[in-house]
Amino acid sequence: MQRVERNPQDFGRVLSSMCTRPHPAARDAAERFLATNPGDPGTYETVASLERRAVDLLGGVVGLPDVAGYVASGGTEANIQAVRIARNRFETDTRTPNVVVPQHAHFSFWKAADVLGVELRTAPLSDYTANLEAVKEQIDEDTVAVVGVAGSTEYGRVDDIPALADLADDVGALCHVDAAWGGFVLPFTSFDWNFASADIDTMTIDPHKLGQAAVPAGGLLARGPELLDELAIDTPYLESTSQVTLTGTRSGAGVASAVAAMEALWPDGYREQYYESQADAEWLTAKLRARGFDVVPPVLPIVAADMPDRLMDTLRDRGWRLSRTGRDEARVVLMPHVDRAMLREFVDDIDEVFAEFDIGR
Amino acid sequence: MQRVERNPQDFGRVLSSMCTRPHPAARDAAERFLATNPGDPGTYETVASLERRAVDLLGGVVGLPDVAGYVASGGTEANIQAVRIARNRFETDTRTPNVVVPQHAHFSFWKAADVLGVELRTAPLSDYTANLEAVKEQIDEDTVAVVGVAGSTEYGRVDDIPALADLADDVGALCHVDAAWGGFVLPFTSFDWNFASADIDTMTIDPHKLGQAAVPAGGLLARGPELLDELAIDTPYLESTSQVTLTGTRSGAGVASAVAAMEALWPDGYREQYYESQADAEWLTAKLRARGFDVVPPVLPIVAADMPDRLMDTLRDRGWRLSRTGRDEARVVLMPHVDRAMLREFVDDIDEVFAEFDIGR
Known part of the structure; x- marks a missing residue:
């Protein structure tokens, strides 16, 4: 078996997938x-x-x-x-x-x-x-x-x-x-x-x-x-x-x-997860808007935000798995493995990148 | 989870599958x-x-x-x-x-x-x-x-x-x-x-x-x-x-x-398994022919034998998973989980069924 450094099932920075850690x-x-x-x-x-x-x-x-x-x-x-x-x-x-x-x-x-x-x-x-x-x-x-x-x-x-x-x-x-x-x-x-x-x-x-x-x-x-x-x-x-x-x-x-x-x-576990993920989507939307990003309002737990390429590339270098929409927005899918702590870390990383590189918005 | 009586991954009497117990x-x-x-x-x-x-x-x-x-x-x-x-x-x-x-x-x-x-x-x-x-x-x-x-x-x-x-x-x-x-x-x-x-x-x-x-x-x-x-x-x-x-x-x-x-x-493990399975196929062929069945010569480890419906049904009732060819022969796929001991048990069961029911060939 090939040696791997990162646990292949570690969802710690995965924001791009529509799959998740199984129950x-x-x-x-x-x-x-x-x-x-x-x-x-x-x-x-x-x-x-x-x-x-x-x-x-x-x-x-x-x-x-x-x-x-x-x-x-x-x-x-x-x-x-x-x-x-x-x-x-x-x-x-x-x-x-x-x-x-x-x-x-x-x-x-x-x-x-x-x-x-x-x-x-x-x-x-x-x-x-x-x-x-x-x-x-x-x-x-x-x-x-x-x-x-x-x-x-x-x-x-x-x-x-x-x-x-x-x-x-x-x-x-x-x-x-x-x-x-x-x-x-x-x-x-x-x-x-x-x-x-x-x-x-x-x-x-x-x-x-x-x-x-x-x-x-x-x-x-x-x-x-x-x-x-x-x-x-x-x-x-x-x-x-x-x-x-x-x-x-x-x-x-x-x-x-x-x-x-x-x-x-079904149904209680899914309902609770949905409420939590939807609340997180709205929290992330507010945080991103406060930083000047255009965000598409999330009616379900997906957040798409217009981010400069250089920011996205730097976030990816820091291990964040992010995909793009057809209009090149960054897309965050709030799957069950994505919790508030992970999103705080994500937003903190955005702030750090801004501070380090003085990327304009 | 539904209660099951038989271990769903028990291959003990599975002769019909082209899948097997994973390594x-x-x-x-x-x-x-x-x-x-x-x-x-x-x-x-x-x-x-x-x-x-x-x-x-x-x-x-x-x-x-x-x-x-x-x-x-x-x-x-x-x-x-x-x-x-x-x-x-x-x-x-x-x-x-x-x-x-x-x-x-x-x-x-x-x-x-x-x-x-x-x-x-x-x-x-x-x-x-x-x-x-x-x-x-x-x-x-x-x-x-x-x-x-x-x-x-x-x-x-x-x-x-x-x-x-x-x-x-x-x-x-x-x-x-x-x-x-x-x-x-x-x-x-x-x-x-x-x-x-x-x-x-x-x-x-x-x-x-x-x-x-x-x-x-x-x-x-x-x-x-x-x-x-x-x-x-x-x-x-x-x-x-x-x-x-x-x-x-x-x-x-x-x-x-x-x-x-x-x-x-690859390659030694597969080679050894092949030799064993092919020898088993030839062993089974000989045992079935000795009991009067028509058997298609196995050039690879699959044995097809012409068996009366009543025998096949009774073997299935005893838990043997057997499938049929298009010409209604019984088909035994010698996958790695099928070993000589299992085949002896299968042949013994055939003999028992014959003895009990006096099924003609």
């Missing part, structure tokens, strides 16, 4: 199920039944008790599979199906378009969320899905999901909601985002992000099993007979840790 | 890297450098020291991605590209065809391997890839890879080798299967199968990085700028455990 119960479960494969449910029956439990628990989070779905490798797989469901329902071989996404959709939709051979149509935003008129203009008779984002990757913003679902319904398209990151905080907000509040068909929600499960544990959910049937491929030489997942062999660790995390944290 | 070093490494994400290499630098090490080690196994590639979620992803590389190199929008596979190709190629919108053409076998004339008949100017199987899922058979690579080359198609299962035993055989012995372009080889790594650790390898460039998608809001993988967030546990397993076992 202790999730870590234990992952270790117990490392050598299992839910992709072969006939052989690995225990983890297969845990996967059904995971989907049931996710149903509670998203407001649809009998939701269909499976534990995917992550949000990218779930988004690809949702687009694949929509594409496979489309009847013609001669026209190219299209999917309409608001501009802030995750890059996995571009990957889905390349993989699946669909046209991706993007609609501009207004005030960081989907502009409904712009979305409507992109929709036509070859539209197979309209995507809504519930917790955008850059700014944590939530589209008007019920309105997008109605636009999809008008042309017989599916409505897919990408709540990969936001799904475990949105239940504690007033947003209309889930299966109970809008006529949506499929959803991405990742236990290994704010759900505090171990990687890999994403989630693809569907209003009914017939939607998943669009994905079925025959599986000879397994004890089961067909498979709807994109991957074959899958991680039992992810499945078991998702169940353990949700059993430990 | 102890692989398990340790997986646990140390559970909370890392090689899909975000800017943030998780240590596991990103381990992934480069994993690919270098795989290069040693497949006879191409500077091989390109990445650690995938498994063989299905790697096969899908190989077909995607081939499809994306194809120039036209108006014709449907096709991929030619011998009939014994893994079901993931059918999944790849559905996902990627390519035509899958299957060629019949002769003596359990690709019939080269039949493959040649399927190839035309729209063929983008010809697939060879190096260790088939049902019978562990190896196609004539150099000949298939030549057929691909004749029409400018890529040659992909699926060595997902066989890749860690084939180096100790006389088969021509790898980058050194044939003009192949891409390969699937899974550390989490015979490589004894923890799930999920598959491998997609390519002769050069320009082949992987066909898969690149821009990645805003990560610290890196593009991504060639099919999934987004990925398992650091898989990557780290692949490195640990290969460092512990």
Whole structure:
């Protein structure tokens, strides 16, 4: 094994990731199920039944008790599979199906378009969320899905999901909601985002992000099993007979840790964490504004601030893991491992850098 | 956590899986890297450098020291991605590209065809391997890839890879080798299967199968990085700028455990295990033949035997995990957790069932 100086699982200065330290119960479960494969449910029956439990628990989070779905490798797989469901329902071989996404959709939709051979149509935003008129203009008779984002990757913003679902319904398209990151905080907000509040068909929600499960544990959910049937491929030489997942062999660790995390944290643990993280986001916003930075108001626990390149580079040299938005802002994702003490240290470092280098703002 | 009666990681009677108990070093490494994400290499630098090490080690196994590639979620992803590389190199929008596979190709190629919108053409076998004339008949100017199987899922058979690579080359198609299962035993055989012995372009080889790594650790390898460039998608809001993988967030546990397993076992540990498993396969074949079963000769450590349904059902009731081939034979995969003692117990159980129920053969 290669020698490493820094503990690879040390989240002490990680502000850039949408993954986090797994909950202790999730870590234990992952270790117990490392050598299992839910992709072969006939052989690995225990983890297969845990996967059904995971989907049931996710149903509670998203407001649809009998939701269909499976534990995917992550949000990218779930988004690809949702687009694949929509594409496979489309009847013609001669026209190219299209999917309409608001501009802030995750890059996995571009990957889905390349993989699946669909046209991706993007609609501009207004005030960081989907502009409904712009979305409507992109929709036509070859539209197979309209995507809504519930917790955008850059700014944590939530589209008007019920309105997008109605636009999809008008042309017989599916409505897919990408709540990969936001799904475990949105239940504690007033947003209309889930299966109970809008006529949506499929959803991405990742236990290994704010759900505090171990990687890999994403989630693809569907209003009914017939939607998943669009994905079925025959599986000879397994004890089961067909498979709807994109991957074959899958991680039992992810499945078991998702169940353990949700059993430990839903709903009270997630609620408390959300209140704490949101308060921290607002605290950080105030501190950064007091230092002259432009900050995008955090409606969910993500803070984006306009910082000079030289400052960002120096902070990175000091070990802070920071990523950028498409407009080059510094982006801080307030995952559960990011607490007030860590943020104080971050702000102190900014002050020190300013003092040392006299960087203008 | 749900109560389970049987240890979910107990491989004591598992004869059906192509996964196995991870090597102890692989398990340790997986646990140390559970909370890392090689899909975000800017943030998780240590596991990103381990992934480069994993690919270098795989290069040693497949006879191409500077091989390109990445650690995938498994063989299905790697096969899908190989077909995607081939499809994306194809120039036209108006014709449907096709991929030619011998009939014994893994079901993931059918999944790849559905996902990627390519035509899958299957060629019949002769003596359990690709019939080269039949493959040649399927190839035309729209063929983008010809697939060879190096260790088939049902019978562990190896196609004539150099000949298939030549057929691909004749029409400018890529040659992909699926060595997902066989890749860690084939180096100790006389088969021509790898980058050194044939003009192949891409390969699937899974550390989490015979490589004894923890799930999920598959491998997609390519002769050069320009082949992987066909898969690149821009990645805003990560610290890196593009991504060639099919999934987004990925398992650091898989990557780290692949490195640990290969460092512990390549080549001596794998060689010894292969000799032992192959001897066991031949022992089991002899025992089954002595009891009147038709057994397909095992050229690699997989035994397929024609067993009556009632016998298979009774063995399953006794806890044996057995799967079937497409011709309904019982299939025993001699993974490292399957040892002579376990096989003796299996044969004893067969004898007991015969004695109890007087099942005819």
